[in-house]
Amino acid sequence: MAVEAAGLTAGDARIRGARAPGGMGPMIRLVFGLRGPRRPVLGREYAGRVVAVGAGMTQFRVGDAVFGITDGMHMGAHAEFVCVKATGLILPRPETLSVPEAAAFFFGGLTAADFLLDQCALQPGERVLVVGATGAVGSAAVQIAHHHGAHVTALASAENLDLARQLGADVAQDYRTAPPPGPFDVILDVPGVMPDALARLADCGRLGLITADLPSMLGAMLRPGRGEGRRLCANVIKETRQAMARLMALHEAAAYRPLIGSVFPLSEIALAHAQADSGHKRGNLVIEMAPKA
Structure with a gap:
């Protein structure tokens, strides 16, 4: 899939810096990397377009606008392309959401x-x-x-x-x-x-x-x-297709729209991380893979 935009969250900033709330540091390092992120390309939430489909996949076609969350802790959305399962946490992208809003939706x-x-x-x-x-x-x-x-x-x-x-x-x-x-x-x-x-x-x-x-x-x-x-x-949230469908229903009822704070081109991702590290960002931070013309 070609990524058009991806959310950059406080979680991405914590993983990059191996920072976590009290007592969670060793767990973060064990899961994501002892000296630095095991996966150098971070990011989980994305909006993009399908550029290729695997054999037997019928849920999506090349050119479809989609948005979703990468599988498990694989991350990789802060890149121009990412491979995701068509049966995973991915949905058709509605016209009611802009590309940055779709990237920050979940x-x-x-x-x-x-x-x-x-x-x-x-x-x-x-x-x-x-x-x-x-x-x-x-x-x-x-x-x-x-x-x-x-x-x-x-x-x-x-x-x-x-x-x-x-x-x-x-x-x-x-x-x-x-x-x-x-x-x-x-x-x-x-x-x-x-x-x-x-x-x-x-x-x-x-x-x-x-x-x-x-x-x-x-x-x-x-x-x-x-x-x-x-x-x-204080439990871990559920990331399921049912939870995604409920959030989409809230959006369709005009009850939820992601608040977009700042949008950065991929070339300025370091500035986006600095803003996430500040602890005072407004709304969601979004990375665009290609700057607007």
């Missing part, structure tokens, strides 16, 4: 939907706090929570408060000020920076930790209960 959307709808079991009318509300995951979470009838409070930088409201937040607050007291039924902490989040939960509230350290992940799996029915959610 990372934030799948993560937000899994945490909000599956792990935290969000219900209409519940009070939701999204920490880091205008990044790739946070911007998707605000949209999805709003669509499901939640009252959404967004924490973001002062310059992004209007954007958070446009995404669907009922209340938008500068993260540099004192956090809202709550209580909240669901708190989605994307960067994992709110140390007192559990104390701001209502009884039976759920805390979704997108960026969780090893103790938090083990706690979520082994001891999910926290005081008065409060629950910690």
